[in-house]
Amino acid sequence: MAEPIMSEIKxxxxxxxxxxxxRVDGRALDEYREIxxxxxxxxxxxxxxxxxxxxxxxxxxxxxxxxxPFEDTPDRGVLTTNTELIPLASPTFEAGPPDAGAxxxxxxxxxxxxxxxxxxLQKLCIKHGEEVWINFLDIxxxxxxxxxxxxxxxxxxxxxxxTMVPAxxxxxxxxxxxxxxxLPIQTTVxxxxxxxxxxxxxxxEKVAEARLTVTTDENGDLRAMxxxxxGAFTLDEVKQVIDASLRVSKDLRNLMV
Amino acid sequence: MSGMxxxxxxxxxxxxxxxxxxxxxxxxxKIEAGVLKRADGSAYVEWGKNKVLAAVxxxxxxxxxxxxxxxxxxxxxxxNMLSFSVSDRKRPGPDRRSxxxxxxxxxxxxxxxxxxxxxxxSIDVYIEVLQANAGTRCAGLTAASVALADAxxxxxxxxxxxxxxxxxxxxxxxxxxxxxxxxxADLPIAMIPRTGEVLLxxxxxHMTMEEFDQALEYGKKACQMVYDVQKDALRRxxxxxxxNGDADDEQSQNNNSEA
Numbered sequence: 311m312a313e314p315i316m317s318e319i320k321x322x323x324x325x326x327x328x329x330x331x332x333r334v335d336g337r338a339l340d341e342y343r344e345i346x347x348x349x350x351x352x353x354x355x356x357x358x359x360x361x362x363x364x365x366x367x368x369x370x371x372x373x374x375x376x377x378x379p380f381e382d383t384p385d386r387g388v389l390t391t392n393t394e395l396i397p398l399a400s401p402t403f404e405a406g407p408p409d410a411g412a413x414x415x416x417x418x419x420x421x422x423x424x425x426x427x428x429x430x431l432q433k434l435c436i437k438h439g440e441e442v443w444i445n446f447l448d449i450x451x452x453x454x455x456x457x458x459x460x461x462x463x464x465x466x467x468x469x470x471x472x473t474m475v476p477a478x479x480x481x482x483x484x485x486x487x488x489x490x491x492x493l494p495i496q497t498t499v500x501x502x503x504x505x506x507x508x509x510x511x512x513x514x515e516k517v518a519e520a521r522l523t524v525t526t527d528e529n530g531d532l533r534a535m536x537x538x539x540x541g542a543f544t545l546d547e548v549k550q551v552i553d554a555s556l557r558v559s560k561d562l563r564n565l566m567v
Numbered sequence: 568m569s570g571m572x573x574x575x576x577x578x579x580x581x582x583x584x585x586x587x588x589x590x591x592x593x594x595x596x597k598i599e600a601g602v603l604k605r606a607d608g609s610a611y612v613e614w615g616k617n618k619v620l621a622a623v624x625x626x627x628x629x630x631x632x633x634x635x636x637x638x639x640x641x642x643x644x645x646x647n648m649l650s651f652s653v654s655d656r657k658r659p660g661p662d663r664r665s666x667x668x669x670x671x672x673x674x675x676x677x678x679x680x681x682x683x684x685x686x687x688x689s690i691d692v693y694i695e696v697l698q699a700n701a702g703t704r705c706a707g708l709t710a711a712s713v714a715l716a717d718a719x720x721x722x723x724x725x726x727x728x729x730x731x732x733x734x735x736x737x738x739x740x741x742x743x744x745x746x747x748x749x750x751x752a753d754l755p756i757a758m759i760p761r762t763g764e765v766l767l768x769x770x771x772x773h774m775t776m777e778e779f780d781q782a783l784e785y786g787k788k789a790c791q792m793v794y795d796v797q798k799d800a801l802r803r804x805x806x807x808x809x810x811n812g813d814a815d816d817e818q819s820q821n822n823n824s825e826a
Contacts, residue, residue: 369697
């Protein structure tokens with residue numbers, strides 16, 4: 311995911327504005343770009359959502375099929391999360407197997423959904439040890455302007471919330487909505503010098519020293535975290551980010567209901 | 568053709584097809600130009616239930632380097648279907664079908680681009696099928712040439728494409744999914760209406776010479792119609808609206824965000 315080098319003058323501009331608490335696009339430090347969510351976008355998927363976060367654009371689809379459970383979880387459905395950073399989305403994305411960046415992205419999204427127990431996987435068991443529903447959560451990035459973590463996560467939960475289990479076409483009774491238990495929300499910040507800002511644009515990501523992704527549930531409990539990039543956060547900063555995340559996630563959760 | 572058989576009538580006694588169309592009628596076609604921020608040029612096509620995005624990057628340095636041509640640019644198209652674009656999940660990544668389609672679309676596009684303007688360069692075209700319902704290669708090529716124009720790449724003309732086929736023994740224009748699955752022949756073509764030059768043509772199935780001639784007649788007329796929709800998309804993208812003098816990039820991006 312290597313982006314071309316950024317000009318010093320642009321870098322300086324971002325730094326200078328941040329030293330007075332401002333951002334290039336005029337947003338507050340904890341303000342998200344405009345979010346547009348279109349659900350049921352793909353008829354051939356069991357659930358789908360297209361999410362635009364500013365100029366970042368992602369498309370998420372859920373496909374379900376009947377398969378065998380893992381041996382250690384014979385009574386649970388299976389969740390497989392995959393992200394595709396297709397070359398349509400950015401001059402720097404290349405065709406081929408996912409690179410480390412794409413794998414980290416998919417694993418962070420997967421963890422947020424899995425650890426929050428958003429999906430009731432036990433209700434996706436058809437026959438103990440033999441047949442369960444396999445969920446393929448496929449995420450495609452269509453236009454890359456920063457903060458894929460949050461755009462993809464919003465797309466994933468929006469798609470799951472509209473997913474219908476295709477029981478009828480598989481001779482497993484009537485179709486029913488995806489069994490869901492929780493509504494997790496994920497937020498991502500980056501640290502640039504001493505500023506911490508939510509929902510970074512691509513330009514902000516390019517000058518960021520550290521990144522922190524926090525997933526919380528509707529009860530305000532922590533469910534998953536991921537620190538990235540080569541910089542560091544102090545413990546105080548981590549606490550501050552979690553507090554802010556809880557505050558910001560209320561607005562994001564409202565988008566879902 | 569897939570050779571599947573069915574009991575359903577693809578065409579009823581009045582000559583009406585299962586989606587309500589007449590034999591020489593196109594599915595509804597919508598094209599938007601300039602729908603992606605990062606790409607140098609882009610287009611979105613909704614054609615019946617098909618949803619296709621195309622993006623153009625370049626002219627840029629050619630990778631891999633041994634593909635470089637010292638006399639002209641090459642056009643490298645990658646056609647790809649999203650995993651959830653079809654009824655049974657498709658494994659992400661290229662397969663033999665998509666590699667073949669990518670090759671013939673690249674070749675069709677290379678004919679219209681003034682490649683001699685950009686020696687050693689590559690013009691990369693990405694076609695992503697978001698939702699598939701028969702005719703995606705034609706929808707993809709149609710979108711790709713609009714995206715090339717949107718990228719400002721000098722070209723001789725746009726490339727409209729359409730599939731003609733045979734269902735229940737009758738020649739029909741622009742096959743839908745059922746006609747594609749259970750029909751008797753499929754003939755995708757791309758043609759420049761101005762010159763009548765054919766840039767893409769494939770055929771499988773069974774047609775008599777008379778049927779083939781009729782199919783070409785349908786195809787010729789349909790390419791003209793698709794061409795008009797392509798031109799209209801570019802006109803909407805680049806026309807300056809009264810009272811709003813700047814066709815600013817951000818502005819157009821917002822206008823097109825419906826796609």
